[in-house]
Amino acid sequence: MSAIQNNVESASAAYSAEFTKGHLALPPAKKYLVVTCMDARIDPAQAFGIELGEAHVIRNAGASALDALRSIVISEQLLGTTEIVLVKHTGCGMLTFANDAAYDIVDKNLGAEALGELKDRKLDFLAFPDLEQAVKDDIEFLKGTRLVPETVTLSGWIYEVETGKTRRVV
């Protein structure tokens, strides 16, 4: 067992000992979903006010709506959510590199076969150079795709890792 694995076990023992929410239903009680970044400095439940059972939380590098699309369609079409809250954040790693640079790093660190797999899978790292524009672009993407009906409520936000504040962009 690694130290991390030990930590999961001890945290789980403490959490489950006090757990009283075993009755919650599968569909989110407040019928919304949050798309945000995987960044270690974001605690969506605390920062965005989500109680257990209320909302789906989708997280990926950069809070990409495109990358989240499979999960969004499942959330809306199979589990009844009707609102999307998309939150990117200041200091995001996706602001710090371009796709080509990331490909070069994979080539250098993992070798030509890994780079080949990256290309075979057509993996786009979906980096972005401008934070506010990226929020707007993702909301436009969600407005544009036929997989998100017009009845779904959309909003785009920026979480500030320096202050803990979340402010609305669109």
Add this chain to the structure above:
Amino acid sequence: MSAIQNNVESASAAYSAEFTKGHLALPPAKKYLVVTCMDARIDPAQAFGIELGEAHVIRNAGASALDALRSIVISEQLLGTTEIVLVKHTGCGMLTFANDAAYDIVDKNLGAEALGELKDRKLDFLAFPDLEQAVKDDIEFLKGTRLVPETVTLSGWIYEVETGKTRRVV
């Protein structure tokens, strides 16, 4: 403003008023990442013992390692994580339908053009019929891809939404 949007603003005001973690660095302090489901009944920070700043948290429908691959590569190759904790859970929505059924629902709810977009994007919903096997399969996928080097520590777990417990599978 919707009720959900008002809730984000009021939660943010309260959270930022007490916020003292504005100094945290971009790379996760404990150099690991968690892949888990978007399910509303999971609070990864509490259930798996993650303090702010310690770990990347990737969430998607079903905690799919394949769907998370872009984020995993970024986490490892650009932000220095060296361990993956993958956690699926009991009562997962992905256990309740097959790909074809989900396609039919999109067709019925959103129409033929949406179904066409789904097919154009080659969106696979990545449902699974057996929970433990799905955890094992995802760990095998991570072992098999050249985009995750052999030096990365892997473990697969199941979170029980009924009890709040997380138990190791592999």
